[in-house]
Amino acid sequence: MTALPKVAFIGTGGTLSSVGRDGLDILDYTATGERLEAEEILARIPETRAVAEVVAVRYRAVTSPGVGFSDWRTLVLLCERLAREHPDLAGIVIGHGTATLEETAYALSLTLTVDLPVVLVGSQRPISALSSDAGLNLVAALRTAAAPDSRGRGVLVVLNDEIQAAREVTKTSVARMQTFRTPDFGVLGQVDGPHVRYYRRAERRHAPGTPFDIRDLDALPRVDIAYSHADADGTAVRAFVQAGARGIVSAGLAPGMTTPAEAEALARAVEAGLAVVQSTRAGSGVVPPTRRLAELGILSADNLTPQKARILLALALTVTRDPAALAEIFSVY
Template identity: 90%
Template sequence: MSTLPKVAFIGTGGTLSSVGRDSLDILDYTATGRRLEAEEILARVPETRAVAEVVPVRYRAVTSPGIGFSDWRTLVRLCEELAGAHPDLAGIVIGHGTATLEETAYALSLTLTVDLPVVLVGSQRPISALSSDAGLNLVAALRTAAAPESRGRGVLVVLNDEIQAAREVTKTSVTRMQTFRSPDFGVLGQVDGEHVRYYRRSERRHAPGTPFDIRTLDALPRVDISYAYADADGTAVRAFAAAGARGIVSAGLAPGMTPPAEAEALAEAAAAGIAVVQSTRAGSGVVPSTVRLASHGIVPADNLTPQKARILLALALTVTRDPDALAEIFATY
């Protein structure tokens, strides 16, 4: 009987699962269309058997630009099923492409119903590449998911020997190994060999126990992102409103402002009953609550990136449309 901790591994595809033309193919490897399923990835990384009793779970092997709400909903259900089927499960690892990894991680951190550690992992180089980071990233993620210290910290992201909070982490480089960073606050901890070490925790609330239940939803309310730039005239904002957006996130100029014509369009949208959240394209820092925003009923995004503000706003709109209540949600999660 195994004395190793039991960890489920769900494979959703991504670079971690990709097989390129040869070992030097580290850029155009998706052209082959070859991606491994969960059990095939584990077979390529036999070292995983030394750190955990891994339960491979097939999902679907795709590139992460193809992952969105329907997958988040399925993953919430799947994690729930795994926890029920394996009472001795120590944690769950989800292999994921890096393009949307931070969005899936944050969505799950707000909607999961299990209190097990859930860790998302990816890689910058395909599993077939010379000096691929896929294998060691996977081992580190399994160790993190199995560690008792990982409980109660929300969804975690592990790459490059670093443990990041789902709410705070973002991808900052196309190809560099140290791409995932938490600009304002830094890592939660590190994985050094067999040692999983934590140095801080994220203070914002997370699942389980949030009011956001997506298990039976057909879709999330439509929320779009309008990217600000010099001379932006509100065309995108008005197009999103015409398309039926129930919410709009403004990726504004730092510190959370937009050109006058864009600001006018956002105010019009808010007056028409569309929930408007002001974020910033800067990548870090808090959008302050100002008289200007409050006068139009626009909610500041705190320090969430636009893509994460979109997720929180869409989830928030499943429970309220009141601007004050939305502001409280953004101050809580």
């Protein structure tokens, strides 16, 4: 009998771990405050034992709005320790709430030190719900982490039988099952029962081997997001400068622009020494590095969403403040 691959499962909480009042509680389940730890999730989904030898790793079961930099740093160190303690480890799965799953996935894709497949997984319905997607999502994530073809692809996100790249994927719906999508490029692959199939690769660089080492950092440089809208007068930008931001990401109007008043406030921020990056609230498409942006001293976020541009800018500011070097980082990662 062939031995099953060994996969570590880190449970950070989220909907996948949540227990509602009953099987029909699919919206207000967080009100119970009950969330399962990693080993308790695995006990509820015994099918996981058929696809991998799963090492349950307790973390802290929280809702994903409470996940941020300190967790990213701790997860980097935890993955490093697991790889060291289990040299036969095939991969790592991290259970995560869907609200900030894409941000954790992208942060880890830029900062991990391990050369193992790391897969983030969540669910749209709590583990207690009728027709919950938690079980199959976790099984698919374990299969993906254990698949040899998953190596060298960066951090992956698996839900709804689809494999997405951490840099590219975003949550697009509050409650629908097919919420995690890659608008510009589509999925990397699919999980059909026991079959993990890939059809393309993400081209941008990823960990390990990036210059972004957060293991000894207490915090990232403050970077805020200014969301543009009709009549925006730059008040948010000025407030972020006053609050001590070292960088600002503008979630601009769909062409990658802002209102004139907001553009003036962003230009003043650049003059004050802040790094400013222009993204778009559209959720898709590249912000072109136009002459207008160059004249204002504002960099392009390429096709990163505002929330991911914020992560990359904060990490980039740990290694450089040179505008040309920052622009190169956004073109590479």
